[in-house]
Amino acid sequence: MSPRRLKLTLLLAGIALSGVIFLAWTQQWFSITLDDGPVLEVDGDVGAPAVSTLALTGLVLIGALAIAGPFFRAVLGVLQALLGATIVLSGVLALMDPIASSSAVITEATAVAGKEAVAGMVASAAITAWPWISTISGGLLTLVGIVVLMTGRLWPASSRKYAAVRTTAVGGGDPVEDWDSLSSGDDPTKEA
Numbered sequence: 001m002s003p004r005r006l007k008l009t010l011l012l013a014g015i016a017l018s019g020v021i022f023l024a025w026t027q028q029w030f031s032i033t034l035d036d037g038p039v040l041e042v043d044g045d046v047g048a049p050a051v052s053t054l055a056l057t058g059l060v061l062i063g064a065l066a067i068a069g070p071f072f073r074a075v076l077g078v079l080q081a082l083l084g085a086t087i088v089l090s091g092v093l094a095l096m097d098p099i100a101s102s103s104a105v106i107t108e109a110t111a112v113a114g115k116e117a118v119a120g121m122v123a124s125a126a127i128t129a130w131p132w133i134s135t136i137s138g139g140l141l142t143l144v145g146i147v148v149l150m151t152g153r154l155w156p157a158s159s160r161k162y163a164a165v166r167t168t169a170v171g172g173g174d175p176v177e178d179w180d181s182l183s184s185g186d187d188p189t190k191e192a
Helices: 003-025 050-067 070-096 103-110 115-121 130-154 175-183
Strands: 028-034 039-043 122-127
Touching (some): 028 130, 070 130
Antiparallel strands (some): 028 122
């Protein structure tokens, strides 16, 4: 695969995975059945609230990665891998204890607080596919970050329009000549 195609593939993969993670965060993660019968739906915003911020950060990171130079590609690759790992951690923590992850919804519905008291009111907890989708996508995002770290130096350079340093001299270098060229209607800051 050519470096240009590899860069495009990794950028698109990062965008798609961040979008899937954000979509998963908006969906129902758990279905909690209480002892007295009501069923509570718990969305990802309660089950793993940090996932949305991490997914949006992943999208911003992809934008920066598209214009970064080789050194910053490596830095951003590491950051992307860490973002993915943090999303995996959030998903795993929610999956390991869905009742604790759902305690805010249970407390709101029953006015009962406290870990033991809330757990004592739950008859069953069902897990939907969305926390798994978020967690797996986070793992894939980690993998994309590692591949960026390993191959980023091979990518083609970004265009010069993103360079912060001007490499050509502006004007003639003489302030009097620059002022005279302004008086005659020439802009000394424009490139020839």
